[in-house]
Amino acid sequence: MKSLWGFAVILLVFSQASARTAGFVKSPLSQMKLVEDSAELHCEVIGNPIPEVQWWFIEGEEPQETFIQLFDGARDDRVRINATYIHHATSTFHLFNLTLNDTGVYECRASNDPDRNDLNTPPKVKWIRSQANIIVFEKALILTEPTEVVNKTSAVLKCNLTNPAGPVKGVYWTKDGKTIESTVSDVPTTYTEYNLTSINHQAGGKYACVFQTEPQAEEVIEVKTQPHVYAKKASEHGNEKDKGVLECLSHSYPLPTDWAWFVKVGDAGDKALIANGTDKYEIKSTPNKTTLYINDLDINQDMGVYQCYGKNDMGEGIAEIQLRVRSRLAALWPFLGIVAEVIILITIIFIYEKRRKPDEINDDDDSGSAPLKSNVATNHKDKNVRQRNSN
Numbered sequence: 035m036k037s038l039w040g041f042a043v044i045l046l047v048f049s050q051a052s053a054r055t056a057g058f059v060k061s062p063l064s065q066m067k068l069v070e071d072s073a074e075l076h077c078e079v080i081g082n083p084i085p086e087v088q089w090w091f092i093e094g095e096e097p098q099e100t101f102i103q104l105f106d107g108a109r110d111d112r113v114r115i116n117a118t119y120i121h122h123a124t125s126t127f128h129l130f131n132l133t134l135n136d137t138g139v140y141e142c143r144a145s146n147d148p149d150r151n152d153l154n155t156p157p158k159v160k161w162i163r164s165q166a167n168i169i170v171f172e173k174a175l176i177l178t179e180p181t182e183v184v185n186k187t188s189a190v191l192k193c194n195l196t197n198p199a200g201p202v203k204g205v206y207w208t209k210d211g212k213t214i215e216s217t218v219s220d221v222p223t224t225y226t227e228y229n230l231t232s233i234n235h236q237a238g239g240k241y242a243c244v245f246q247t248e249p250q251a252e253e254v255i256e257v258k259t260q261p262h263v264y265a266k267k268a269s270e271h272g273n274e275k276d277k278g279v280l281e282c283l284s285h286s287y288p289l290p291t292d293w294a295w296f297v298k299v300g301d302a303g304d305k306a307l308i309a310n311g312t313d314k315y316e317i318k319s320t321p322n323k324t325t326l327y328i329n330d331l332d333i334n335q336d337m338g339v340y341q342c343y344g345k346n347d348m349g350e351g352i353a354e355i356q357l358r359v360r361s362r363l364a365a366l367w368p369f370l371g372i373v374a375e376v377i378i379l380i381t382i383i384f385i386y387e388k389r390r391k392p393d394e395i396n397d398d399d400d401s402g403s404a405p406l407k408s409n410v411a412t413n414h415k416d417k418n419v420r421q422r423n424s425n
């Protein structure tokens with residue numbers, strides 16, 4: 035029993051010797067945001083034992099300031115705190131859907147004092163603190179004209195920034211998040227235009243004008259076109275009894291909301307809608323792709339022209355796929371052909387060899403030695419010539 039106490043004492047001394055008070059490795063950084071954006075503060079602390087990290091909001095001015103601790107789910111569930119306590123403490127504070135009221139001073143606090151949360155005994159080592167400001171600005175008001183482009187062949191996109199939060203350093207346009215290099219300008223303007231001279235399915239997408247203010251302000255104008263639908267392969271082959279796979283894709287904006295498959299029947303151009311989920315057919319669709327699976331391919335029934343339809347609010351796009359079904363035997367033909375070819379070739383060579391054998395021996399004797407002699411002669415002559423020249 036005594037030795038156990040001794041051990042405990044040693045352990046206590048040892049642990050106290052190696053204990054380290056908390057220290058910041060990463061402190062939160064101040065940021066400027068717009069209403070409805072989200073803010074993220076990050077804090078990392080070392081110490082032994084691993085410190086606890088808390089987040090606080092400071093309300094009011096000194097000396098009447100009050101401190102409010104922020105927990106996961108605070109502020110109408112707009113606060114998320116992600117913490118890990120492995121090797122050291124990391125904590126990320128997320129505040130979503132910012133309002134003007136969220137402007138203020140936020141504090142990352144850390145402590146590894148065992149009494150840190152004891153209300154009666156003040157902790158020996160106080161909490162260490164690191165502060166950052168979140169400043170929320172009124173969202174920039176950008177007037178766009180038109181607000182969206184639907185089913186047009188050309189358009190001029192216009193943006194007018196009416197309430198710049200500060201100086202404008204420049205402006206540019208993006209399409210689907212990618213900067214359109216030709217539009218990048220460092221002219222301090224609050225008005226910009228982008229000319230879409232011909233709108234096809236490739237021109238559709240989400241355009242945005244970006245004013246380089248602090249924080250930057252942008253507004254989106256959607257350019258919508260009818261879906262453009264195309265077959266992955268315009269002609270497909272399948273073997274009898276196998277599963278046929280037909281695929282159609284779309285890249286236009288917006289992507290189709292509905293897909294349908296038809297099969298042409300008869301010569302009059304009639305077509306029948308293919309129902310999903312039967313023994314014969316299965317359709318799998320995502321917005322940018324639809325796949326028709328045809329089970330147990332049949333030469334008489336399944337050969338023909340298939341159509342895929344992609345539909346959105348603007349209209350529809352169609353693509354056709356020709357399906358050919360080969361009989362199982364037909365699939366063997368190329369192989370049998372090769373085998374036959376090889377057999378014929380071997381036969382021909384065999385016959386040829388047998389007939390040529392006696393003559394060939396003589397031929398070799400004649401043709402082999404004669405040119406060899408003449409070669410030697412010419413080589414010799416050349417040598418003489420060269421020797422003479424060099425002398």
Ligand SMILES: *[C@@H]1O[C@H](CO)[C@@H](O)[C@H](O)[C@H]1NC(C)=O
Nearest residue numbers: 113114115116117126127128
């Ligand atoms: C918090 O962490 C979990 C797991 O690491 C992650 O799935 C989740 O997206 C994070 N939450 C936020 C708001 O970043």
Ligand SMILES: *[C@@H]1O[C@H](CO)[C@@H](O)[C@H](O)[C@H]1NC(C)=O
Nearest residue numbers: 069070112130131132133134
């Ligand atoms: C953000 O908050 C506003 C009210 O302040 C609310 O109307 C809006 O729906 C919220 N947006 C999201 C994405 O939660």
Ligand SMILES: *[C@@H]1O[C@H](CO)[C@@H](O)[C@H](O)[C@H]1NC(C)=O
Nearest residue numbers: 069109110132133134135136
């Ligand atoms: C901001 O706070 C004030 C009072 O503090 C409140 O009346 C107002 O509704 C709040 N606004 C938002 C957008 O939360």
Ligand SMILES: *[C@@H]1O[C@H](CO)[C@@H](O)[C@H](O)[C@H]1NC(C)=O
Nearest residue numbers: 177193194195196224225226
């Ligand atoms: C931008 O909007 C403001 C306010 O509505 C208006 O006074 C101004 O003429 C507009 N500028 C352009 C270039 O349209």
Ligand SMILES: *[C@@H]1O[C@H](CO)[C@@H](O)[C@H](O)[C@H]1NC(C)=O
Nearest residue numbers: 188189190227228229230231
């Ligand atoms: C847009 O481009 C077309 C063709 O290049 C031109 O005719 C038209 O004037 C341009 N519009 C604007 C507003 O620049």
Ligand SMILES: *[C@@H]1O[C@H](CO)[C@@H](O)[C@H](O)[C@H]1NC(C)=O
Nearest residue numbers: 293310311312316317318319
């Ligand atoms: C077709 O039916 C299968 C199940 O039978 C289902 O998983 C699939 O989502 C359906 N596809 C469509 C486009 O409705």
Ligand SMILES: *[C@@H]1O[C@H](CO)[C@@H](O)[C@H](O)[C@H]1NC(C)=O
Nearest residue numbers: 283284285289320321322323
């Ligand atoms: C189709 O959309 C999915 C996500 O929905 C994406 O991962 C995939 O890359 C897209 N495929 C093509 C060909 O655009």
Ligand SMILES: *[C@@H]1O[C@H](CO)[C@@H](O)[C@H](O)[C@H]1NC(C)=O
Nearest residue numbers: 184185186260347348349350
């Ligand atoms: C879009 O334009 C096409 C012709 O270019 C027309 O057939 C279609 O009905 C239009 N769709 C809408 C929604 O206006």
